[in-house]
Amino acid sequence: MKQPKQPKRPKPPTPARxxxxxxxxxxxxxxxxxHLTEQLLANKNYREVICVNRRPMGINHERLTEIIDDYxxxxxxxxQQSINDVFCCIGTTIKKAGSKENFKEVDLELPVAIAKLAADKKAGKLLVxxxxxxxxxxxxFYLRTKGEMEKEVLRIEGPLKTIVRPSMLLGERNEKRSAESIGQWLMKPLKIFMIGKLRKYRPIQAADVARAMVAIANSQPTTQVIFESNDLQEIANGG
Known part of the structure; x- marks a missing residue:
């Protein structure tokens, strides 16, 4: 039986100085x-990690500064501090947002506002x-909103921008998302069959997405702007 052609693997990011x-x-x-915050705090490349949240994280760390803001x-x-890397992990669901309009405020307008802030702060990199x-x-509607967000973010001049596109996220949330839990249960056993062009649809651990983002932020600039889920998994696995 002829084996399906495997897609080219992305080159692992070259670590920056x-x-x-x-x-x-x-x-x-x-x-x-x-997960991202925990990994940034564990990474010796960062002297300080500033988190802007609507509610406290419940983490105490000497290099963590938390700002409570409603966005x-x-x-x-x-x-006041100079910023090197900006990370946008904003996202919700239409059900939680309550309406399509509210969803767009969170998943489109907020990331765009964050991208503008990154430009104003003259940050070196922005990962969304x-x-x-x-x-x-x-x-x-969901995918269209995400696509429109990407388009608007990439239009903004300033920091080197990276878009990460994870597939279904695996991990324990503080909040319950019934549809997502069912999806995880269904997708896990099917993962081994997702080969070739289907690899990017494999579910991925949120911790691996975070690990890949930290690696990309600490690598030398490349021409690759969008990282699909299988790219993220490769990077998280060490290339």
Whole structure:
């Protein structure tokens, strides 16, 4: 039986020269953002990790600075320190948001506002969590919104931008998402059959997404702007 052709693996990011940096994280109370914050604090390249959250994280660390803000006026956010890397892990569901309009405020308008803030702060890099299948012209409202967000973020001049598109996220959330839990239960046994072009649809641990984001942020600049879920898994596994 002829084996399906395997897609080309992404080249692992080339580590950049070590430097003490300052990270700014939005959405650190979410699944991916929480893992990201923990990994940034464990990474010796960062002298300080600043998290802007709507509610306290419940983490105490000497290099963690937490700002409680409702995100309504990010242009007025007072951050005196210089920022090297900005991470946007903002995301919700239509059910939790309550309406499509509210969903767009969180998943489109907020990341764009964060990208503008990163530009104003003259940050070196901006990494934004999107979704697999994101496409501005999609017939699916969720994927269309994510695609429009990507398009708007990439238009903003300033920091080197990276879009990460994870597939279904695996991990324990503080909040319950019934549909997501069912999806995880269904997808896990099917993972081994997702080969070739289907590899990017394999579910991925949120901790691995975070690990890949930290690796990308601490690598030398490349021409690759969008990292699909299988790219993230490769990087998280060490290339």
């Amino acid at each position: 070590r430097q003490l940096k300052r990270a700014l994280v939005f959405g650190a109370t979410g699944l991916t953002g929480h 309504s006026h990010l242009e007025n956010l007072k951050i 969590v999107s979704s697999i299948g994101a496409k501005a012209g999609s017939g699916n």
